[in-house]
Amino acid sequence: MTERLAVAGGQDLPAGHHSLAWGVQASEAPGTLHVLAVTGGITVGPREGREILFGRNRPDVHVCVGEHDRRISRHQGALTHHGDKWWISTLGRLPLRLPGARLLFNQDEPIPLAAGYTPLFIRGSSGREHLLEVHVRAKDGEELLTQHGASTRPPNTWALSxxxxxxxxxxxxxxxxxxxxxxxxxxxxxxxxxxxxxxxxxxxxxxxxxxxxxxxxxxxxxxxxxxxxxxxxxxxxxxxxxxxxxxxxxxxxxxxxxxxxxxx
Incomplete structure (x- = not known):
């Protein structure tokens, strides 16, 4: 399989990694970014100007999403660290959909990501929704505004058939x-x-x-x-x-x- 772009000091998240909605390691440095798609993802620390690219073209992005869907752009979006925050921007033709049905288009200004869990969606061919999970490690002592499953502790889940x-x-x-x-x-x-x-x-x-x-x-x-x-x-x-x-x-x-x- 073709390799993705590497990031100095970054760690790969394998395909099949558990959902980031279940939380991340509490020992990580504040501002650590996790990005995960079905094909795998990456964990990187915060650094001014650091950019994480995601999209369809595996060799030219850090996280591959929608690899077999030609409606997804080769460079669909980016996560950039600036001023002690991670910022999300859309680079492709299709908008990113954030929680609350907010759409982020490529002509829009980047928006900052809150600490904790954020799912991003891209609607591809035949109505398929491609998911990109993002988690930003909170500062020590920072109160997380959890929603839809975001949690700092392993929750007690219910068994389902x-x-x-x-x-x-x-x-x-x-x-x-x-x-x-x-x-x-x-x-x-x-x-x-x-x-x-x-x-x-x-x-x-x-x-x-x-x-x-x-x-x-x-x-x-x-x-x-x-x-x-x-x-x-x-x-x-x-x-x-x-x-x-x-x-x-x-x-x-x-x-x-x-x-x-x-x-x-």
């Missing part, structure tokens, strides 16, 4: 994509999507409902609040599934790389 996890990723994909105002899919929408990606498994809306209600009941018995009709009251709407997905993301049982299940 493969079928439960797949159904939950489909149901909660808008949350994993960090859309601004996400809602769970309906049972019927989830079943239709599951049949598209797993046509041999004969999913129905009743099968999806049975699996998800089973997870809600199990977590409720385990002490998670807001997962029963009695607690929430009428009208229910999507509240129970919304609370379930939030719980699973906040303790990193579900993390953005799980979106890869939608493309298996």
């Amino acid at each position: 493969p079928a439960e996890k797949l159904a939950l990723v489909v149901l909660g994909q808008r949350y994993l994509l960090h859309e601004l105002y996400p809602n769970p899919l309906s049972w019927r929408q989830a079943a239709e999507h599951l049949n598209e990606i797993r046509p041999g498994e004969k999913w129905t809306h009743k099968k999806v409902e049975h699996l998800i209600v089973g997870v809600r009941d199990r977590l409720s018995r385990g002490g998670v609040a807001g997962l029963t009709r009695e607690e929430v009251g009428e009208p229910i709407g999507n509240t129970l599934n919304h609370n379930l997905i939030r719980e699973l993301m906040e303790n990193t049982t579900l993390v953005p790389p799980d979106l890869g299940l939608l493309h298996d």
Whole structure:
């Protein structure tokens, strides 16, 4: 396999490395940057003017993302250290999507990255979302504003069967994509999507409902609040599934790389 660009003092993160949403080593220097795609990534320390490139062209970037998708630019974006912060900029034609559905275009000024975990998305061919995970090590004693699974300590995750996890990723994909105002899919929408990606498994809306209600009941018995009709009251709407997905993301049982299940 063709090698990526190297960085003096940098360390490679292998393909299959655990999600950066699960945290990084507390012993690292403040400002240490981790960048991870499905093909692997890199860890580098802060240094004025240091630039980390990411994009499709593996030999010319430090982190390769969307290698087989020609909609992704060869140089899609850059992370640059300046003034004690890491700054993100878009170099390619497609914008980067940040949490809260913010789009960063190539004509926009770079924006600073907050300490902690930030998932970045690039929409490629056939609606595929390419994920680039970024984590900036906080200064000692700095209070992290955690969101959607960012954590400084290993969290206690919930055990899920493969079928439960797949159904939950489909149901909660808008949350994993960090859309601004996400809602769970309906049972019927989830079943239709599951049949598209797993046509041999004969999913129905009743099968999806049975699996998800089973997870809600199990977590409720385990002490998670807001997962029963009695607690929430009428009208229910999507509240129970919304609370379930939030719980699973906040303790990193579900993390953005799980979106890869939608493309298996």
